[in-house]
Amino acid sequence: MTNKTMQANKLSPKKFLAPVGQLGKALGRHFPRTHLIAAGVAALALVGIGAMSGDKSEPRRHALPIKLAQAPAVAGDEITNAAEAEATPIDAPPATELRSVEQTVRSGDTLSTLFDRAGQPIETMYQVLGSSKEAKKLARLNIGETLVFHVDQEDRLQKLVRQHNRLESTEFNRKGDDTFEMSRHQLDPDSQLAYREAVIENSLFVSGIEAGLTNGMLMEIADIFGSDIDFALDIRKGDRFTVLFEENFLDGEKIGNGPIMAVSFTNRGETFEAVRYTDTAGDSNYYTPEGKSMRKAFIRTPLxxxxxxxxxxxRRLHPVFKTxxxxxxxxxxxxxxxxxxxxxxxRVLKAGYSKANGNYVFLQHGERYVTRYLHLTKRKVKTGQRVKQRQVxxxxxxxxxxxxxxxxxxxxxDGVHRNPATIVRKLPKAKSISSKEMDRFKAHVAPALAQLARYSGETLLAQNEPTE
Ligand SMILES: [Zn+2]
Structure with missing residues (x-):
């Protein structure tokens, strides 16, 4: 038995996923520390949802539709110049001015209940639904999504906006009497780089969340280093990591995190570094600062x-058959x-059930490799389907x-069973940066790596300051 397997047997599975409630003792006075750095990305002009949907002067209305007997009051720009005000009569709103009615999808809603609440006839719903392939997807709305109905003075639907989330929307604009034209819209958030670091007290997740990282980002870190560090078995007290990532803002409000740009992880005294790079083909992956892929062809453990x-x-004595x-x-x-x-x-070679294997999944990787997974509660893939590394x-x-x-x-x-615990180290790695792209790679990743090094360095200096 190797040293490694002895350690493996001693550790409880709880080590990795200790509940957040059981926070370890407070980390040192310098943690968590946050640095906000203005990204080198030019700030993009941001517009609100109203502007995106095309009618800047129209305030969003959240009320249920109210049939207006008269034309609505002008909600346009106030005229501040008195002389001009006298000279310019206030015109009646143009015939094309639209009123908007917003409906949020609630549990139990169907598209027809939403059209009904917006005061729109069922015929209009069928016209929208039949207008494109994308429009048919309106039949499957998610709870919390919003539909904004833009109607003219005759309450006729001129435009329907499906707001998928803060950034993405699909518009259906009336085109003639009985059909609609589809267009997609995407807002770019404002990005800033943020920095976090943590020393692991008892688990990656507890210490990471205490340092202000999300569960998703911690999974991402585990994923990036998944072939170098066995996060189920290798993590020790005193391991540390530093991470530089994007935070996304819309109208000054944080709406979420972007990808990790650079990260370093020290496990049992050994430091691993990774940096994100988008290659000339448009694929984003993590590499060592030298341009080697972080991703091996196989990760070490399937969980x-x-x-x-x-x-x-x-030559094992079987626990069920005793032979x-x-x-x-x-x-x-x-x-x-x-x-x-x-x-x-x-690719999924076979996903099925048998008396001995229970629910099982067999995967084919290229010509030579097959992996098998047995006794599952649930299969999440189907025979013939393509799968990505770390897909559940x-x-x-x-x-x-x-x-x-x-x-x-x-x-x-090649059809021969090998020891899964040791074979992966002997297999080739995923593709690294090619020599002809190396200059571009170095130029692109240098700023992120320099920032990571600078902030890690500052922390070390701060830690060495004498305490008063
Ligand atoms: Zn077994």
Missing amino acids: DIGRISSHFNP VRPHRGTDYAAPRGTPIYATGDG IGTVGSTGYATGPHLHYEFLV
């Missing part, structure tokens, strides 16, 4: 939490429902011949 409960062993049967895979004991990842990009393909269970919830994982090379 984030768990411990190895049974090793690859050609010597080779154990051709690695078993990971993990709570029922734990997500299982595809360890590499590939199922959840841990105990279907088939299994004594308790665990994942049985096999790795085959």
Whole structure:
């Protein structure tokens, strides 16, 4: 038994996912620290939803439609110049001025209830629905999305805006008497770089959240370093990470986080660095500062939490049959429902059920490699489907011949079973930066790496200051 597997058996799966409530003792006085850095990106002019939907002067109305007996009062610009005010008579609103009625999708709503609440006849709904392929998707709305109905003075629908989220919308503009034309709209948020760092006290998640990172970003960090660090088994107290990422703003309000731009992680004294780069083909990936891909062809473990409960062993006494049967895979004991990842990009060779395997998924990766995942509670993929590395393909269970919830994982090379725990290190890495793109890569990643180094350095200096 290797040193590594002894450690593996000692650790409880809770180590990685300790509940947020059980916060470890407060981190040192310099944590969490946040630096906001104006990104080198030029600030983009931002417009509100009203402007995006095309009628800047029209205030958004949240009320249910009220049939107006008269033309609405002019809501246009106030005239401040008195002389001009006298000289310019206030015109009646042009015939094209639209009134907007906003409807938010609530539980139980259908498109027809929304049209009804907006005071629109069912015929108009069918005209919109039949106008394009995109319009048919209106039949499947998500709770919380909004539809903005822009109607003319005869209450005729001139424009319907589906607001998918703060940034994305689809518009359907009336074109003639009985059809609509579709267009898509996307706002660009204002981005700033932000910096966070944390020292791990008991788990990546507890310390990371205490340092102001989101669950999603911590998963991203685990993903970036997934082939160098085994986040289920290798994390130790005192490990640390620093991360530079984008924060997105719309009208000065934070609306979410963009991608991680650069990150460094020190695990048991060894420091790994990664930087995001979008290549000339438009693909974004993480690389070492030297341009090597962070992504190996396969990640080491198909789940984030768990411990190895049974090793690859050609001469094992089977726990159910009590006979010597080779154990051709690695078993990971993990709570029922734990997500299982595809360890590499590939295609689903077979997703099915058998008496022995229970629910199972077999993946084909290129010509030579097959991975197998057995005893799942649920399969999340179908035979023939393409999968990406770290895509969830199922959840841990105990279907088939299994004594308790665990994942049985096999790795085959040219049809021969290999030890999953050791084979990955011997396999080739994913593609690195080509020599002809290296100059561009270096130029693009240098600022982010310099900033990461500068802020990490500042923290170290601050830590070494004498305390008063
Ligand atoms: Zn097994």
